[in-house]
Amino acid sequence: MARSEARPVVTLRSTAGTGQDYVTRKSRRNNPDRLVLRKFDPVVGQHVLFREER
Template identity: 50%
Template sequence: MAKGAREKIRLNSSAGTGHFYTTDKNKRNTPEKMEMKKYDPVVRQHVMYKEGKIK
């Protein structure tokens, strides 16, 4: 059976608060590391979140 193209990832806050979101992405369509601005409730601001591995 074929292996799925989607991989679970963790979006870590660049503010250094330790807050993170989990999501998934299609590795074939977006092979580069994902970065997006999302809300960090610890600092109560929108900050940049960068992709990291789920441990």
């Protein structure tokens, strides 16, 4: 059984330039634009913005 294309796997990359990333799923129907979340970057030691990569 194939995975749904409505909820693809996306990579969130740190804007601090550390190379840290998170992997998550998102709903294309509810969030058609690129996802931006504030998450913890352990290299910097604080919360920074993580933007969706394509």
